Amino acid sequence: MSMSNSEKVKKFLINNTVPILFVVLLFFAIPLSGFSPEYLANEMITRLGRNSFLVLALLIPVMAGMGMNFGIVLGAMAGEIGLIFITDWGVVGINGVFLAMIISTPIAIILGFVAGLILNAAKGREMVTGFMLGFFMNGVYQLFVLYGMGNIIPINNPKILLPRGYGIRNAIDLVNIRQAFDSFIKLKIGDISIPVFSFIIIAILCIFIVWFRKTKLGQDMRAVGQDNDIAAASGIAVKRTRILSIVISTVLACYGQIIFLQNIGTMNTYNSHEQVGTFAVAAILIGGASVAKANISNVFIGVVLFHMTFIVSPRAGKELVGQAQIGEHFRVFVSYAVIAISLALYAWRRQAAKNREIKAVLDEQNEAIENRGGSQ
Amino acid sequence: MKNSIIESIEKIGWPRIIIGLFLASMFVIAPFVGVSVGTSISDVLVRFTFNGVLVLSLLPMVKSGCGLNFGLQLGIISGLLGAVTSIEIGITGFLGFLIAIGVSIPFAILFGIIYGLLLNRVKGDEMVVATYVGFSVVSFMNMMWLLLPYKSPDMIWGYGGTGLRTTISVEKYWFHVLNDFLSFEIGGVYVPTGGFLFFALMCLIVWIFFKSKTGTAMTATGSNPVYASSSGVNVNKMRLVSVIISSIIAAIGILVYEQGFGFIQLYMAPLYMAFPAIAALLLGGASVGKATIANVIIGTFLFQGILTMTPSVINNIIKSDMSETIRIIVSNGMIVYALTRRKKARG
Amino acid sequence: MKKWIIKISFVAVIVVLGVLLFFFGRQHEIIIEYGDIKINETEYSIGEELYIVKIDSEKIEIQNKTSKFSRSTSTLKTSKIVGPNHSIEVYKNDSPGETIRKDNFSVEINNNAKINLVSFINGFDDWYSQKKIVYDE
Incomplete structure (x- = not known):
């Protein structure tokens, strides 16, 4: 089973095509953009603290074979409802952040449960259904926040209510909890400030995920992810396991969005969650994950590469063609295209494998027929 | 008796009945809250002619088994290229419109071939791949609209700017060329005859196509690919052809939309255009694997009816604009519903 | 059964934690009033000196407007406090060591606090009052 070195290199390159491409892209784009290393390091650390948790929320559904959970948008909405309250x-400071998490947890559990039921009904189409579910729930969220809040649900603070008396304003200033997590434990190395507490929470989540893989439920999920039928035959409640994976992912996404927004400090009530799914999925795929396989290192590599591209591309675009706008369009294009390409490549490989399998079976049959023909 | 009612309800489908009743109640309430029924009906008819062809464009791909065309934006982009090129040439009136169609078709064929070849390699995952291919193409074109060398002062940013504007008026060129053709007013209702004739013509072409040999082979591919391939049909080729046809019709569809709407919308505008069209088709009774021209007509009518009536009626009742929210819930809810139905329908 | 008890008590703990976070994390407005007051025919004032009011660890500077061109006649200053229990300490700016008076106060969950500084530094008891939080439209 020993592989020669060149084979190993080849395999490594094939398995990591996307991250390598991005490293090469950045190799040219970073010098072009002219940003200082301190600035980039600072930005990277901020963005790792801000985004990693959301991206980590994608891992568990992948384990259960449900692909990229575009439905983390639902969790993000739950988190935003907590923040509105x-x-x-x-309620301010770190207490506020924790209270928001507590309030939004039941909402996230319910939303995750509903999403799980729907995704079970749409087996084989989980990703596109999850994606559309995000859009659909966005409408329900609007109904709830824009028409229900201040009407049915008591909201009193005129700073967040629309002047007409009900409905939440477009933008909410989260000044009361701004960077409550990040500055809870302060650390500054040179010019680089490090959000220690956010990183501690992210580390705890990583440990949780590693531990979770080894639990009974985690094992079940991996079995379900491998093969539904075999898992069912060995006595695993497949549907329940799948629902649970989505519930966990939704709750984590809800916390992720709260951490994200406390760092940003303002919330666009009706837009902040819109791109959460796309950006998180793009990040993890850039980090080298696939629809069927993703691990913690993919998350961090992905967040760094994706956000580095995000930071440098407007400036690089300006240097290259004289228009910063081009760079801005480019980074949007990159996030969509990387998802399209990764999903297509995965589906393509799977189809090719399936075709090979069918061909092998057919060949075997033909051979058997020929042999029989020969013996007669 | 009771069973037969339930049966017929199930045959028509719950969503259609609910939406149909909702729409009917809107028309009943309308006069009481001060909304003119005549104007409303005209609006629905006009919007029907804008959007019908776009919805129709989804049909070939559903029939060939490629599923709902979440990558509709590819066809739309071809149409947009045709539109801006036609304006650049500067010919007005119906001829200008025809030139736009003529220019857009080669683009649609080219994009259709690439898109179709890709979809043939990702069978079973067409929809999610198509969604992001559509998004990628739209965002790629964002750069192109800035860089392409169009010069017409009606289209580029004013002084010192480069690139095309986000919205370009077609008023001077081919505004309402279809809708105003033979149009008339009857009892306060404006009927855009030309728009209907064009839509009917497109439907007829599609209908004839599906009666042809290629068309029947395509339908066979969609309903049972294994059987189709064993009876000598080249499944991949049929799927490819359906994608190309879908793209061409979508390109024409967006041009029809623009001549009615009055503006060419570039940049991010086409990003989510696939969803309302898909929702309309599903509302008309289609499923992920099955659709007819009747579905297209009923669906477009119901969907545009809801879009027209809810803002005017609901706004008058509760004094706030809920139409956008209702639109999001109805159209995306319809798509989610259809996606969850697929496996059950096959048993 | 045992599983359920664990589950329910877990939820209960979370709910209690939520309530505690609410109580200890709620922000209240604190108004410091320093206008002249009259008690038993005697006028009291903070004069023209600069006082430092230290609430918990936040220092608020308070001084009557001395300039005759200043048109503002406001004798209120507002600040924010978080949670129920707080301390107040007042000293003059030029003598940071010598505390004039030090005390504690607590604010109920739905209230804002109001402190009358003149009353406070002159040793009266009625320096502190609370008012329900209302949002002005």
């Missing part, structure tokens, strides 16, 4: 009540 604590802003209304005037």
